[in-house]
Structure formats: structure tokens, C-alpha cells
Amino acid sequence: RKEVEQDPGPFNVPEGATVAFNCTYSNSASQSFFWYRQDCRKEPKLLMSVYSSGNEDGRFTAQLNRASQYISLLIRDSKLSDSATYLCVVNGGVGRGSYIPTFGRGTSLIVHP
Amino acid sequence: GAVVSQHPSRVICKSGTSVKIECRSLDFQATTMFWYRQFPKQSLMLMATSNEGSKATYEQGVEKDKFLINHASLTLSTLTVTSAHPEDSSFYICSARDRRTSVHEQYFGPGTRLTVT
Secondary structure (H helix, E strand, O other): OOOEEEOOOOEEEEOOOOEEEEEEEOOOOOOEEEEEEEOOOOOEEEEEEEOOOOEEEOOEEEEEEOOOOEEEEEEOOOOHHHOEEEEEEEEOOOOOOOOOEEEOOOEEEEEEO | OOOEEEEOOEEEEOOOOOEEEEEEEOOOOOOEEEEEEEOOOOOOEEEEEEEOOOOOEEOOOOOOOOEEEEEEEOOEEEEEEOOOOHHHOEEEEEEEEOOOOOOOOOEEOOOEEEEEO
16 A cells, blocks of 8 residues: 555546545554645645644645545635646655655646636 | 745756756755655655755665765755766755744755756
8 A cells, every 4th residue: 555645636627616635644653744736847835734623725625534544635616727736745654754755646636617 | 935946947968977956945944855856747756855964864766876965054955966867867856844843844946857868
């Protein structure tokens, strides 16, 4: 089982749709969790950290479920500009220090008119 | 805040030469920097973790004698690809952690696209 798994997609949705991504992780001792966004041929940019209590930033909501070892990202009212690859990052993989990041392969989102 | 620069953004070199890539945190101090490599349509692969003032920790399968990392200050880490070969052609990205924050976010540089001919 991979340390951090994501459905690669692509998720193809119309503008205005709500879309959700999940990411599962294998190390129950993982300490911190993030969602990054990566546009084609660009560097990843931090979208949001994921806290146990869940957090929301505008149209984006992130949730953490430690019992089931997954994190989620919900995007409401999708915009064309949301089209990108969304990377799940978990700090503290198997056999790693608590601050060493492990990236998922990313989920591709395509928002069409 | 939390800006990371990388230089050069693009480099083409001949097989057998060495290439140095710089990663700088511009407005914060970074005790830890990470170096990644990304091949087309693949995920980011962590190559090494660089801590200021100490030797880098390399991931399994990454040759430390080929990918030399120096983290001489709290704002600068360098990656030198020695004796580069065409299979080293890739997108190299660094990231840095702000030592002031307790949450372990990373801020990425814009990346360096290396092409070895």
C-alpha cells in the first residue's frame, strides 16, 4: 500500500459544481496534513493546512479523519481557474521523521464552461 | 511573505558537466529545505532533506555523490548535479520551512528545468 494515495482523476466538472477529493495515508502517527495546488509545469503552492477540527477558506473546505486515515478537500462553486492538480501532503510517513513530507501523486481537476 | 527563489529557472547543459541550482528563502529563515525532482506527469519525489549546518539526508535510491547538497546558511541551499546525464533531465524544485512556525508547511521555489543533451 502506498503511503499517500489519491485518485489521479481527472475529475471533469462544469463551472459551479461541487467536487470532493479524498486522500488516504498509511501512517497513523502522521502529524500534519496539507493540500497543495500545482498548475502545469509550475511549482506547488500551498492551498491550505488540514486540521482535526476541519477548516474552511472561502469555497474550499478541508477535513481530517484520523480514525479512517484520510483527508478530504471540498471545492464549492468551481471556477475555471480551479483547474489544476491537487496534491495531498502528509508529514511523517512510515519510518520517517515527523516532519518529513510525503506527497500523493495528485488529483487532476478540469473545470469546463 | 514566505517567498522562495530558485536559480536558474532553466538550464541546458552537455552530458558530463555539472550544474548548480540555488534555493533561497527571501523573507524568512529556513532551518530545513527540501529538494525534489519531478518527471513529466509524475508526482514530486523527495530527493533529500537539507538542514542548515549539517549533512543532508538523502532518500533511498538517490546518489549523494551525484547530487551534492550544501546548506551553508539559513537562507541558502544549493544542489549540484555532478556529471549530468540525459536521464537527469527533470524539473528540480526546492522548498523551505519557516523556522518561526510550528506547523510544518513548506514554501516552494519556482523550480529549475534541467535538460541534459
